[in-house]
Amino acid sequence: EDIRQPIQDWAAAHPEEVQAARRGVRSDAQVLADAQTLVEDMGGDFAKVQRRWKPGEAWNAEEVTAIRGTLRAKTEAVLEAATTARAQNSAANHTNLVVALEEQARVQEIVHGVTAEAGRSLRAFRQEAFDATTANDTRRLEELLRRVGYRGKLDDIADDLGKLDLADPVAVNSFIRNIQKPKFWDYVMELFINSILSGPKTHIINELSNLAQMGGAPVERFTAAGIERGLAPLQRRQIARFFAETPADLFGMLAGTPEGIEAGLSTLKNGITPGQASKWEFRRTAFKGNLGRIIRAPGTALEAADSMNYSMNYRAALNASIVRQARTEGLHGTALVKRIAELKGAPTEGLMKGAARTAEYRLFRQPPGTITALLLRLREEVPPLKFVIPFLNTPINLFKYGLERSPVGVFNPSLWRNLAAKNPEASDQLARVFLGSVLAAAIAWKFQQGKITGAVPNSVAARDRFYREGKQPYSVRLGDKWVQYQRLEPLNQPIGQVAAALLALEQKDADARDKIGTAIITLAENLVSQTYLSGLADFLNATTHIERSGEAFLTRIASGMVPASSLLRTATQQIDPTIRKPTTPLERLEAPLPGLSQNVPPRLTAFGQEAQRQTTTWFPIGISKARQDEVDAELERVGVEVGFVGDTIQKKDLTREQQQRYQTLAGQGTYKALQVLFRSE
Numbered sequence: 001e002d003i004r005q006p007i008q009d010w011a012a013a014h015p016e017e018v019q020a021a022r023r024g025v026r027s028d029a030q031v032l033a034d035a036q037t038l039v040e041d042m043g044g045d046f047a048k049v050q051r052r053w054k055p056g057e058a059w060n061a062e063e064v065t066a067i068r069g070t071l072r073a074k075t076e077a078v079l080e081a082a083t084t085a086r087a088q089n090s091a092a093n094h095t096n097l098v099v100a101l102e103e104q105a106r107v108q109e110i111v112h113g114v115t116a117e118a119g120r121s122l123r124a125f126r127q128e129a130f131d132a133t134t135a136n137d138t139r140r141l142e143e144l145l146r147r148v149g150y151r152g153k154l155d156d157i158a159d160d161l162g163k164l165d166l167a168d169p170v171a172v173n174s175f176i177r178n179i180q181k182p183k184f185w186d187y188v189m190e191l192f193i194n195s196i197l198s199g200p201k202t203h204i205i206n207e208l209s210n211l212a213q214m215g216g217a218p219v220e221r222f223t224a225a226g227i228e229r230g231l232a233p234l235q236r237r238q239i240a241r242f243f244a245e246t247p248a249d250l251f252g253m254l255a256g257t258p259e260g261i262e263a264g265l266s267t268l269k270n271g272i273t274p275g276q277a278s279k280w281e282f283r284r285t286a287f288k289g290n291l292g293r294i295i296r297a298p299g300t301a302l303e304a305a306d307s308m309n310y311s312m313n314y315r316a317a318l319n320a321s322i323v324r325q326a327r328t329e330g331l332h333g334t335a336l337v338k339r340i341a342e343l344k345g346a347p348t349e350g351l352m353k354g355a356a357r358t359a360e361y362r363l364f365r366q367p368p369g370t371i372t373a374l375l376l377r378l379r380e381e382v383p384p385l386k387f388v389i390p391f392l393n394t395p396i397n398l399f400k401y402g403l404e405r406s407p408v409g410v411f412n413p414s415l416w417r418n419l420a421a422k423n424p425e426a427s428d429q430l431a432r433v434f435l436g437s438v439l440a441a442a443i444a445w446k447f448q449q450g451k452i453t454g455a456v457p458n459s460v461a462a463r464d465r466f467y468r469e470g471k472q473p474y475s476v477r478l479g480d481k482w483v484q485y486q487r488l489e490p491l492n493q494p495i496g497q498v499a500a501a502l503l504a505l506e507q508k509d510a511d512a513r514d515k516i517g518t519a520i521i522t523l524a525e526n527l528v529s530q531t532y533l534s535g536l537a538d539f540l541n542a543t544t545h546i547e548r549s550g551e552a553f554l555t556r557i558a559s560g561m562v563p564a565s566s567l568l569r570t571a572t573q574q575i576d577p578t579i580r581k582p583t584t585p586l587e588r589l590e591a592p593l594p595g596l597s598q599n600v601p602p603r604l605t606a607f608g609q610e611a612q613r614q615t616t617t618w619f620p621i622g623i624s625k626a627r628q629d630e631v632d633a634e635l636e637r638v639g640v641e642v643g644f645v646g647d648t649i650q651k652k653d654l655t656r657e658q659q660q661r662y663q664t665l666a667g668q669g670t671y672k673a674l675q676v677l678f679r680s681e
Contacts (some may be wrong), residue, residue, distance in 0.1 A: 001093045002632075006338070040064070043122035044307045054193075054387055058340065059219055059282065067650040069466075074104040075098045075101070075104055077103070077104070078097070078100040078101055078104050080100075081093070081096050081097040081099075081100040081101075082100075082157070082158040082162060083095070083158075084097075084160070085097045085158040086158045086159065086162065093388045097157070097158060100159075135370065156616035162344070170245065182285070182286035185383040185386075186286040187286040187287065188561075189284045189383070189386050189390075190285065190287060190295060190296065191287075191295060191561060191563065192386075192387070192390070192557075192560050192561055193299065193386075193390055194295055194296055194297070194298045194299050195298075195560055195563055195564060195565045195566065196390065196565065196671065197298040197299055197302060197561060197566065198298040198563075198564040198565065198566045198567040198568050198572045199566030199567050199569060199618075200567070200570055200618045201566075201570065201618065201619065201620035202298070202302070202566065202620070203244050203298075203301060203305070204301060204339050204618075204619065204620050205487055205489065205620035205621070206302055206305060206306075206368070207309075208347045208620070208621075209398075209489045209490065210305070210306070210363065210603060212488075212489075212490070212491065213362050213490065214309070214312065214316070215500050216254060216435075217249055217313075217316065218246045218247075218250050218361065218429070220431050220432060220435065220437065221245045221246045221249055221431075222243060222246045223387075223431035223434060223435060224427045224428045224430070225241045225242055225245065225246070225427075226243075226431075227241075227427045227430050227431055227434070228240065228241035228242075228424060228427040231424075231426065231427055231430070232424070232427075235422040237424075238422035240324070240328055240427075241324070241424055241428070242323065242324060242327045243321050244323050244327065245320040245324055246320075248319045248320045248322070248323040249316045249317070249319060249320040250316070251319060252315040252317070252318060252319025252320060253312050253313070253315065253316040255319070256311045256312040256313075256314060256315025256468075257311075257312055257313050257318060259307035259311045259312075259315065260307070260309065260310070260311035261308055262311075263307040263308055263311045264304040264305065264307045264308035264312070265304070266307070267300060267303050267304040267307045268300060268301070268304045271285070271293060271296065271300055296561070298564075298566075298567075302385070306363055307311065307367070309362075309363060310359050310360075310363060312519065313358065313359040313362045313363065313517050314355050314356060314358075314359040314461055315355075317354070317358035317359055317362075318347060318351060318352065318355035319344075320346065321351050321358075322340055322343040322344055322351060323340060324341060324352065325348075326339040326340045326343060335396060337576045355512055361401075364397040364401060364490070365397065366395055366397060368392075368396070369396075371397050372392065372393055375389075375392055376392055376393065377572060379392065384562075387557050387560075398489055398490050398493075399493065401490045401493075402489075402490045402492065402493020402494060403493055404429065404433070404436075404442065405431045405432045405433070405435060405436035405439075405490070405491075405493070405494055406433070406436040406437070406493055406494035406497050407433065407436065407437050407440050407494070407497065407498075408497060409429065409432060409433040409436060410433050412429065414429070415429045415430070417431075419490060432493050435459040437493040437494075439494050439495065440493065440494050440495075440497070440498040443476065443494075443495050443498045444498055444502060445500065446476055446477070447499065447502045449477075451476060451477035452475070452476045452477070452499050452502075453466075453471055453472065453473060453474065453475045453476075453477075453482070453499075454473065454474060454499050454500065455473050455474070456473045459641060460643065460644060461606060461641035461642060461643040461644070462641050464605055464606045464641075464642075464644075465606075465632055465635065465636075465641060465642075466672055467605075467611070467614075468605060468606075468607075468632060469627060469628045469632055470482055470614060470624045470625050470626045470627045470628075471624070471626070472484050472614075472615070472622050472624055473486070474486035474492075474496065475497070475622070476495070476651075480625060480626050481623050481624065481625060481626065482622075482623070482624045483621065483623050484615075484621055484622035484623070485499075486622075487620050487621045487622070488621065555585050555588040555589065556584075556588070558585075558589065559588065559589055561662065562589075562593075565592065568592060568593055568594060569592035570617055570618055571594050572592050572593060572594045572597050573589075573613060573617035574617045575594055575597075576594075576597045576598060577612050577613045577617075577667070578602045578603075578610050578611070578613070579602065579603045579610075579611040579613055580597055580600040580602060580603060580613060581600065581601055581602065581603040581604075582600045583656075587599070587600045601656070601660060604660065604663045604664060605667065606642045606643060606644055606667055606670075607642070607667040607668060607670065608663055608664040608665065608666065608667025608668040608669075608670075608671070608672040608673075609667070609668075630675070630678060631671060631674050631675055631678060634674075634678045635674075642666075642667075644663060644675075645659070645662050645663050645666050645667075647659050649662070
């Protein structure tokens with residue numbers, strides 16, 4: 001439907017040619033020959049197109065004429081856009097060239113009988129490109145070009161178009177159509193990314209992050225209004241943040257819920273467009289038809305959730321901005337109510353754009369900055385890097401979002417620039433720092449009680465006791481539970497910063513430099529341990545210990561190519577709670593698969609017990625029960641750790657099965673002996 005309208009428009013603008021086709025007495029065979037020529041001019045197989053036709057769908061002479069005319073017009077638009085792009089290399093001109101290429105290809109797809117899925121993507125991309133061009137938003141245009149996979153190639157495409165023989169329609173049409181074809185890496189990455197996104201943990205943490213952000217936004221508005229009451233008089237300016245924004249934000253969120261549900265359902269029905277796929281960094285779709293919809297189901301579900309939350313955040317931000325605007329104008333009483341109603345009925349362009357930016361910011365999908373854009377471009381130029389960092393813009397946005405809401409946020413240069421410029425945005429930034437600092441103080445209090453953890457101990461023996469006691473890395477103890485703050489996005493940043501600093505200060509024998517180094521390493525480990533960056537963590541580990549971890553990294557990539565690998569891993573962990581210890585490539589492939597994981601030997605504790613999974617397998621935030629029996633309590637008191645047996649006895653190598661049996665007997669015997677010893681004291 002998106003391209004049939006231009007065909008109808010062309011017919012309306014060229015009535016003479018259509019009338020000539022209508023008046024001409026052409027037999028069915030001649031019309032069929034015209035249709036065949038049209039298809040073959042596009043390099044198509046007319047017999048295949050005919051097989052797709054349903055009764056009554058065969059073209060008549062007027063339709064063939066209109067399609068041919070539209071194709072000619074769209075081809076001329078491509079060549080004109082290419083000429084402009086060659087003359088002036090700019091993001092806007094490149095975007096216009098992309099739109100022209102997509103539209104010409106869509107006319108070809110109509111002829112080839114392709115479904116309307118590509119049309120919906122084109123329509124959405126065209127609207128985003130128009131909005132960004134109108135706003136002269138170069139960064140947004142660059143992001144759109146990168147997202148659809150054209151950035152860095154358009155100069156060559158424009159040059160190649162200029163070299164084509166325009167008298168050869170087959171060559172022109174084939175060139176444009178081949179640009180649209182998915183490449184090998186498009187197929188590989190679409191399968192890989194959707195496979196690793198298929199587990200329930202990803203979807204739950206995405207929604208929890210969005211809900212946490214939506215719940216925190218009104219609190220931040222209220223705090224900012226309070227800070228503004230003191231800051232504005234000090235800076236001798238008008239108050240520009242108001243307590244009334246808080247209920248306006250909440251009511252706007254509620255008002256946007258039906259619209260959000262509708263947007264989410266629409267995405268589930270129609271799939272992801274390039275304009276939407278910002279958070280999950282997809283390129284154009286590769287797999288077509290029902291197979292493609294099945295493969296992209298995880299990504300589609302994630303984007304559906306974001307579509308719903310975007311509408312809710314947009315309405316919340318717009319509603320609060322309208323109240324702020326009316327209040328800033330100094331209105332009161334009836335005049336204020338009237339002005340708010342007026343702005344709600346006809347919001348200004350500035351209010352709508354501001355609300356859209358806020359909604360994108362709250363979903364952690366604002367356009368990348370200069371450094372992030374360079375990294376994204378590098379990843380596009382070196383496709384294998386996508387296995388290492390399949391997601392980049394979202395984790396960086398999450399990181400920045402968390403930093404702004406932490407004590408470190410006070411060092412943000414933009415905060416001091418806004419204070420110097422007497423910009424009320426400073427009140428918003430100070431509110432974020434204040435709330436993050438309150439959270440940090442609470443975490444520091446928990447740390448003093450010994451109820452917060454950082455990374456796992458380096459010692460194998462200490463690490464084993466760490467897990468035996470129900471602890472988890474980067475966790476806080478609440479009651480008798482250890483709750484992993486590592487996945488409390490975006491609040492994990494202020495928590496992690498305080499934990500890193502306090503853990504470093506706890507090192508009594510270290511000097512200041514060592515303590516700073518420890519804090520930096522802990523922060524870095526916490527960052528790369530995020531699910532978004534787990535590939536980078538595995539890669540760094542593989543390069544550091546290539547003989548031990550290189551094979552594991554490659555096997556991880558291979559397992560990611562198994563359809564729905566993350567979902568299968570979750571199902572396996574639910575069925576088989578025993579933690580496995582794969583050592584060969586085959587075992588690493590079997591470990592996450594239902595029915596095959598039992599083929600892999602279990603991981604044993606130092607006391608010869610099979611290690612069991614302590615957290616809920618489908619929930620992203622690890623929650624485990626704190627436990628410390630009498631043996632571990634006494635070992636902690638005396639500062640002694642129980643290690644593992646070796647893989648030799650009297651210099652004779654043990655097989656893997658023998659070593660497992662040795663560890664079981666020795667470990668269980670050691671535990672009983674320690675139990676008797678400690679009870680006798």
